Amino acid sequence: MYLEVVTDQHRARLRRVALSWLLAMGTLGYLFPYAVATTRGKANAGAIGVLNLALGWTVVGWVVALAMACGRHRIAGLRVS
Template identity: 40%
Template structure:
């Protein structure tokens, strides 16, 4: 009985490690379906141990200028033409 419990804990180790991540359900599904292959288990373990990457957002206050409807570039406040493409803002 101890061996069965130990085997299940070892099999679902990636799921236990990654249970607090945003993609915990994906880790669980990969571990459940492909964990019986050594490669699937290692992939789930690496995914569970990997740090979550956050993309830093560049905050641009709208009051600092106007966005060009053609190219999307930010023009200076009070400008009537886009500095990047020359279109009227």
């Protein structure tokens, strides 16, 4: 018997990741936090993208979105096997 930590990390889909990186390159890095979040499989990647679009034009909003994208995955529970 062992315990396994289950996080909120989602499996990143190749199309979504490729599109997010194309958008990030097309906007000269403006959507970089969103691309990082989708690549890492963050559960709140959509919220990070909306925050980036809404407040990314301020330096503080962009840095907050990047910090959210680079943050740890939350522990969703334990799985006993």
